[in-house]
Amino acid sequence: MSQEQQLAGFVEAKAEELGVPGVAVGVLMDGRETYASHGVTSLDNPLPVDERTLFHLASVSKTFTATALMRLVEAGKVDLDAPVRRYVPELELADEETAERITVLNLLNHTGGLDWALLDTGEEDGTLPSYVARMAQLPLIAPPGARPSYSQAGYNLAGRIVEKVTGLSFEKAISSLVLEPLGLSNTFYDPEDVMIRRFAVGHNLGEDGTMRSAQPWKAFRPGDRANNPGGGIASSASDLLRWARFHLGTTAADSVLPADALRRMQSETVALRGSTLGDAFGIAWFLRDIDGVHTIGHGGSGNGQFAELLVVPERNFAVVALSNAGPDGYVFNQAALRWTLEHYLGVVEHAPEPLPYDAAAAHEVVGHYENDAMNLDIATDGSRLTLAVGIKPEIREASDMEMPPDYPAAAMGLLPGGDDEYVITEGGLADQRGFFTRDDAGTIVGVDLAGRLFGRRDDRQRR
Known part of the structure; x- marks a missing residue:
């Protein structure tokens, strides 16, 4: 055969x-x-x-946006290390220092400290200017450059840079550049x-x-162009x-x-920890x-x-x-x-083997975590850990669109090495890896899943 x-x-x-x-x-x-x-x-x-046959590529779109920006870098029209405000001076974020410091590269390697953010522009045909105007509502999870966390908002803002520099709509610019x-x-x-x-x-x-x-x-409102840079392309x-x-x-x-x-796009700009998605981000x-x-x-x-x-x-x-x-x-x-x-x-990917269930370790990680759009719950029945993740109910209720179903509770296990890493072992997220984040006192304050940070919001964290 x-x-x-x-x-x-x-x-x-x-x-x-x-x-x-x-x-x-x-x-x-x-x-x-x-x-x-x-x-x-x-x-x-x-x-x-x-x-x-055309499929919606969702976040694979980000590779097109980044490549277009790299063309502008090569043409001397954009500097990766320049603050975003050089190109989008109207940018306002929840923290003024962040708005001043965040760079183009921070957007392209997800180190801007911006939450995930499918912001509602308030328009049927949401545009990038209207999206950027609402970014002051966006939660910030870290100072720019402090840590990677996957962000749709960062790439949508990058798309606005493309518009401002070229004087074209984002879609026309990508067509012309790429x-x-x-x-x-x-x-x-x-x-x-x-x-x-x-x-x-x-x-x-x-x-x-x-x-x-x-x-x-x-996955967003039909005609909403504001999310095209981070996830709007269709291809075959x-x-x-x-x-x-x-x-x-x-x-x-x-x-x-x-x-x-x-080669620069394919070279490490920041390391990733405990992620199925990769060991590092390039551009x-x-x-x-x-x-x-x-x-x-x-x-x-x-x-x-x-x-x-x-x-x-x-x-x-x-x-x-x-x-x-x-x-x-x-x-x-x-x-x-x-x-x-x-x-x-002849390349074989070897799945990591989780540790046996440990009640004390389980107790430490059990809790409710969330970002701006999703809830994540880790629970135990005394014999195994489970992880469930889904869209926040209030977002579902406020939306006039049908949304994808949540991922029900699925078994997970902690990984050896003492690095607070885990792997999901069943269900639609099987083999996804992530890790827990601790504060200076050693308390678990967040969990990373699919490159996104979910902050802890249960009673234990509030204390």
């Missing part, structure tokens, strides 16, 4: 096993592209998925461009076990492999971004060593749609996985990345 047939067999079997309606996987190896797709774009209006020069003709922000082509509809598994179409199509497996070729430096695209600028990219091999990548999760792009620069290899069901689309994508790494490169 050929490698292409093996890939197709894996994709079909795993998608069927997990009940994901539609998936697309693309592999770039030795300059050759291989695709395997399975299933349908939508359960209600089914069309076959293929390598040109999409058109690289021939990414099947990559779009506007749903009106998407709807005239074959595209995947997200699905979410209801409490009754029924898979239903997700609404809205993106074939265009994403073209994107990977560019970042590998294997296309004749030096006029877009020279090799040293690409946009998560950097991770797997079985001794250096990789760069980024994932995205939208409303019932999931995307993963992983690149191995030293092997001229890339894999993209796209799926249209929550929560197991994420599980499918992670399995596809592991399978392709092993079968194409």
